[in-house]
Amino acid sequence: MYDGQVEQNLSTGFKNGRPMVHTESEERCTMVEYEPNTIEPKWQLAWKEAESFDSDVDQSKPKFYCLEMFPYPSGHMHMGHVRNYSIGDSIARYRRLRGFNVLYPMGYDSFGMPAENAARSKGGHPHDVTWGNIESIREDLQRMGFSYDWRRELATSNAEYYHWNQWIFLKFYETGLVERRTAPVNWCNDCETVLANEQVKNNRCWRCSSEVVQKEMAQWFLRMTAYADELLDGLDDIGFPEHVKAMQRNWIGRSHGAEIHFPVVDSDHTIAAFTTRPDTIFGVTFVTLSPEHPLCEELVAGTEQEAEFQALADECAKLTEFERINMLREKKGVFLGRMARNPLSGEEIPIYAGNFVVASYGTGAVMAVPAHDQRDHDFAEKYDIQIRRVLSESEGSEPITEGKAFEGLGWMIGSSREGFDGLYGDDAKQAVIRALEAEGAGKGSTQFRLKDWLLSRQRFWGTPIPFVHCTKCGVIPVPKEDLPVRLPLDVVFSEEDSGNPLGSHTEFVQAICPTCGGEARRETDTMDTFYDSSWYFLRFCDAMNENAPYDRETIDYWMEGGVDLYIGGIEHAIMHLLYARFFTKALRDFGMNKVSEPFSRLVCQGMVNAPTPYCTSCNVEHHVDLTGNDCPQCGELLGSRSAKMSKSLGNTVSPEIMIEQFGADTVRLFILFGSNPEAGMDWSDSAVEANHRQMHQIFSVLNLLDEVSDEVGPMDDWLAAKRRSNMHTWWDAMDDVRIREGVMISHFDMLTDLQWAMRRGGVGSKELKKHLTVWGAMLYPATPHMAEEWNSHLGNDTTLAETIINDPSIGDDDVLILSEESALKDLIDSARNVKGLAERHSEKPVTRLVIQTTPNWKLDLLIEALDLADTEFDFMREGTAFIQQHSTFVDEAMRGEVMQYWRALTIGSKKTRGRVFTLRDTEKTLIRSKHNETASIKSAALFIAEAINIEDIEVYVAGEGEDVSGKARFAAPLQPGLAFL
């Protein structure tokens, strides 16, 4: 399937080889220069030739399965794709660096209506349309340098793939999970096909937004409800974001309750009603049926209410569900002229048909308890039906709530039978259920909102359902050895011919019955495309397998614990993820795999937004053409806000153009640094340019190699310590997919730190080389091309793609080295601040700085206080006594200062706690090491002077020299007294 797109890129790409922002002047041509459009294709080719990203089962290595939701090939890649795959690629590359055997595949969800519609309007065949699109999106993917194992590339519209769709379908059939039945189904007139419940939003088609109507049709279902409990319970311990779990829970909608049988008076019929509140059984004052309920017509026949019922039923049938909910919030009902008997109380109650009862949920009938259900309450008031309280808000007292239903749990009261009053909540429900079951009048029952998955579609461009219809034998599966049932390629699509062209394709339709050998008609329905994506992640594990969907041993290796990281859009929170979870469980039960949950960690990447003209008062977003204009509706000047990139708003940014201008690595850096994966992000041209400059800056660091000649330098130890510490933080962040944080370290902090080291005296060539080598690996996940170029410039023969990095063990002195340096930074910061103030107080320019460091007794006292704090010493209570008998307290002249200092150390002020509690761990370590602060500052004096623009600096321990400006008393450990003169 792989067809050498990379070579094509090489010959055809980047006519505008120079980036828009360009930094180097021409005469300095010996310097290394960052040229993304040269190095990116170069490394893409190198990776490909080295087969760096091909991975196979290797039981000796830990595996990491990194997966992105594969795209529907609609043409070129958009920013949403770029973001999705940049996240995945950086993690895949990171995991390889860490020694994991990484499975990172890519394919195309290539069945579906858009290709069919395109074929219809432009002529041609969906297959050609689809393949054209796949070619261009593949080219885009490769130009971004994503590290897929291209051998595994698949397209669901290929017979090599959908063969196994059909094979699995027959498995479903064998195990009784396939059902063909006539049912009222959702029909979209525009798409000319049925839709699954999940594909209907507000009674409109999820794809074309036209209205959905109900039709009675024979359709194919997958019995997903058989797994409803497991699908729900499994959510408790998988790594999905909370809101995705919430959506799935809502969708599955499990409710526990009871089915209660209400016998119809003077009839053999019984009305079964589902309720979650059996504890309110004694408050039932009527029963309501959905107007579609089959009993309605029979019961009402011959009563005075017959005509009235017909009117209501007609009205409901005519209205769409959408209208029933939104236009007619008013509850309406008709008495059906008959009574039912409450099975526990024996009481006779009227039967109504009500427009608010949903036919498809539960039994389509509800027991109405107006005192404890607001809907029933409204209905009862309207039709003047008795409202009877049977629950109390507090134990042993009379009900309080008036004028509306009390829907909470309460204590049963006023039961017409012994043994129930006083029971509460779940006890009450169980007691009623027990009574019902004992008397055969009902049972405990669990209902689901989840329905079976209607997966047949009356369309062409999908997997043919592998069945034939034989007049003698009925509906018969195609034997596995005859698979795949292929879609014909000689089909003509045109605007005039609507419907499914498979039906009129004689060759396709004509079939032989596998059972009797007689003439049969082939099934022309195809499968919902969500079927294709429900197991593609399994196929990827063994994508070249020609004999089975996948091999058991292979799948158990790659799918152990599920896909380790799955990245995609929130729009698939319900359908795709639910179907995929269902498939995995069902296939597990077929013995095909061990794993039960397909995705162990899901990351839903946020939207990519872009600035869009926006009218605050109309709350409307406008096309970017109107930027700076007045609102066409109200005339106010348009503001701006960020909105999802969309064609209709014209605020899209083309990845191709960005890549051409800045290179793929800059686009990746921008995407990954712009915000964390889950958060939304705003496109910003200036930020992209800034990131591009950052790339240049990082890359130009390589020039230091020529500039540094000494083998060792004063900052070698510091730089090494800083690198190790950065590396650890970076690992933690990347392990947890906090990519933004990781990139901040690898692409920003690392540069800042090196610049600091150079300013502070510089590093030697040996350490520099080592530093750049390790840094190269850190640059690799987010900006791999630049990192490889960097790495090869350093003279390393092994590509980063083949490199595994080792644990950077922290050096013993790292903490001290780093905290000493950061103490110096702090000193400079505060000196700079104080200098500014001093200048305002001084008539002449400030030229001298006298630094008085802490006297030893303060240092000793602080260490003592730190030790006490470790023992949970109560400074509030015992601190004063402690200091008063301390040796420093003997000298009366010092008592005031000692006491003041002690309080600052241990108690603090109103807002801040004592210093012993606010010091950083690194600072504590430094203080306890009794490092020589005076010497440390002295050795950096020149640097400090330069940094704050001062001519002369003097440093001594407070008390050992003149107390200039009386600043000695401010001197404390890590906080020397500063006097500017």
Added chain:
RNA sequence: GCAGGGGUACCCGAGUGGUCAAAGGGGGCGGGCUCAAGAUCCGCUGCAGAAUGCUUCGCAGGUUCGAAUCCUGCUCCCUGCACCA
């Protein structure tokens, strides 16, 4: 209506009891370098101030010695579901 997520400085965004006037980036401002521009490096970017104090994390209360962080109410925004018995 129900459920989930949010509101942090000019903008984006990190931060979930004290080390927070609050990372990082963008933008803006100042300085070094330069004939100059760009790039780059350094700094400033709540108010006042010789090292401290004050005000600030949607609004209003509360808990606490101490709140951006915890609790309650309100408000606004986003997302999903929606007469589910």
